[in-house]
Amino acid sequence: MIYNNRAQNSASKSVADDYVMNQPPASHAISQSFLSVFALVDVRTDMLPTNKLVEDALSENKVVVFSKTYCPYCTKAKRLLDFLNVEYESFELDERLDGQAIQNYLKEKTRQRTVPNIFINGQHLGGSDKLHEAHASGKLQLLLAPISSSL
Ligand SMILES: N[C@@H](CCC(=O)N[C@@H](CS)C(=O)NCC(=O)O)C(=O)O
Numbered sequence: 001m002i003y004n005n006r007a008q009n010s011a012s013k014s015v016a017d018d019y020v021m022n023q024p025p026a027s028h029a030i031s032q033s034f035l036s037v038f039a040l041v042d043v044r045t046d047m048l049p050t051n052k053l054v055e056d057a058l059s060e061n062k063v064v065v066f067s068k069t070y071c072p073y074c075t076k077a078k079r080l081l082d083f084l085n086v087e088y089e090s091f092e093l094d095e096r097l098d099g100q101a102i103q104n105y106l107k108e109k110t111r112q113r114t115v116p117n118i119f120i121n122g123q124h125l126g127g128s129d130k131l132h133e134a135h136a137s138g139k140l141q142l143l144l145a146p147i148s149s150s151l
Contacts, residue, residue, distance in 0.1 A: 061089040063089070066090075066102065077131050112126065
């Protein structure tokens, strides 16, 4: 009640009084919603942490395989890369807490909802079938060749 008295006795009611009386001004709701957005978004990049993890992996590694440990197509794809002595970064989505979030982002980015989801030089290649097709046609060898200087 002491707060009500203060408010009634005050000629010019301050924003602080609004808070004390549990009647936050409209600007409070707006700033709260901004805060909750920033809690989810990496403010440095405006990107969700999961999306940034994927994009960082694609820019830092020549070959990236998003995989699941029990997936036979993933095993087949990784076996081919191993056989060709290709270095790759793999993310086993079934072993990660953010695995589903990564798969959701990959689906949004590539329209592919299955694993393996394979990228070379940051470009989406596809799944195991596409990798084997690319190997058979010679496209894979071209994609994996070091990028030559155009001097
Ligand atoms: N034709 C695809 C088949 C891939 C596939 O069916 N993968 C299964 C796992 S073995 C999958 O992603 N299922 C949906 C899921 O796990 O969310 C390829 O060659 O990669």
